[in-house]
Amino acid sequence: MAQFNFSNLTPDCQLDALESVGVYAQSGLLALNSYENRVYQFLADDNKRYVVKFYRPERLSDAQILEDHRFCEQLVEAEVPIVAPLKIQGQTLLHWQDVRFALFNSVGGRSFEVDNLAQLAQVGRYLGRLHQIGAQEPFRARPTLTLDDFIDKPLALLRSWLPDSIQKAFFAIAEQVRDEVCAQYRPTELIRLHGDCHPGNILWLDGPKLLDLDDARMGPAVQDIWMLLNGERQDQLIQLDTVLDGYEEFAHFPDQELKWIECLRAMRMIHYMGWLAKRWEDGAFQRAFPWFNSQQYWENQILALKEQLSALREAPLSRVLY
Structure with a gap:
């Protein structure tokens, strides 16, 4: 991955990456508030809402991302309420060409009240x-x-x-x-x-x-x-x-x-x-x-x-x- 940016992450590339793992968006990909990575919410053909995170090239190694994912899995097993990546075809870190991404369930809720x-x-x-x-x-x-x-x-x-x-x-x-x-x-x-x-x-x-x-x-x-x-x-x-x-x-x-x-x-x-x-x-x-x-x-x-x-x-x- 020669680029440290997202110049190649076009809308077609995003959809192709999702379809490569059998996920088909039925809505547009709505950009969420993220700058380090690119994160989008969408409705899939199973009528469920998901979030996809496309990782910034060259920022983290595969090993570093997978440690994050493994920690999430351990926390879920311990009943800590954290949003963890989904396993798709047995993997949490997904690849398509030079794109790395992960899929999450979309979670709703209201803002945490810091003074509560x-x-x-x-x-x-x-x-x-x-x-x-x-x-x-x-x-x-x-x-x-x-x-x-x-x-x-x-x-x-x-x-x-x-x-x-x-x-x-x-x-x-x-x-x-x-x-x-x-x-x-x-x-x-x-x-x-x-x-x-x-x-x-x-x-x-x-x-x-x-x-x-x-x-x-x-x-x-x-x-x-x-x-x-x-x-x-x-x-x-x-x-x-x-x-x-x-x-x-x-x-x-x-x-x-x-x-x-x-x-x-x-x-x-x-x-x-x-x-x-x-x-x-x-x-x-x-x-x-x-x-x-x-x-x-x-x-x-x-x-x-x-x-x-x-x-x-x-x-x-x-x-x-x-």
Whole structure:
């Protein structure tokens, strides 16, 4: 696969790929909100709705994708409500010419309510179960959440990407954030994670439904917790206690990892900037994020990094003691 983009993934190619495994779309393929891969919902000739994910060429190896699929299967067996790829002709990772894809049942539901403590407690229980399974064996092909991947490589890319007019101001603060994160973030216990457990990857239909293990990786347990927290500090303390109370019905949570929440937030911020720069030649990114290469955007990021540096230097979140 010589291309790192989807220039060859035409509508005819998509339908041919599906038909190659005996799946026939009776409706058009409706694009869903995904940029790293191409994801579509459709109605098949069996009158069921499915979702097909076409994997971005060269981003992940077959072995890495299959580890994601196997983890999904293990979680389903453990009754963790996650949307897992379907087996078609005995395989979850499907190939047609140079296209790799997977098929999923289409799952409905409403948005997960991050300020609903009852919902948050239930999500916590399932994350505890997910981590209980995740700790049983390591990923061997999928990546680990590292400073190199989430800070150093994105900053190196941005050095060759940012306009000269903004470089000095941006890197003056970005390097301070990097140094603060490097001084604090020293994980020792790594487990298999969801990796991208933000509210948008959780649907609610008589309970939570976890979506999208595309960013599953090895890392500290707190990575799957901190993105569920929002609002003022007092709100986050209540949310943290709620989710961890549910979590610990199935797995022990290492409280020492709470001090890395702001480190992980900083890493995500910088990684996101680098991700957009890395994918900017993909027309879908330019259409979806037209503000990315504007002066205003980078000035806002400088302010955001200054605020994050202050957060890194504040006392970390901790559980409320009663």
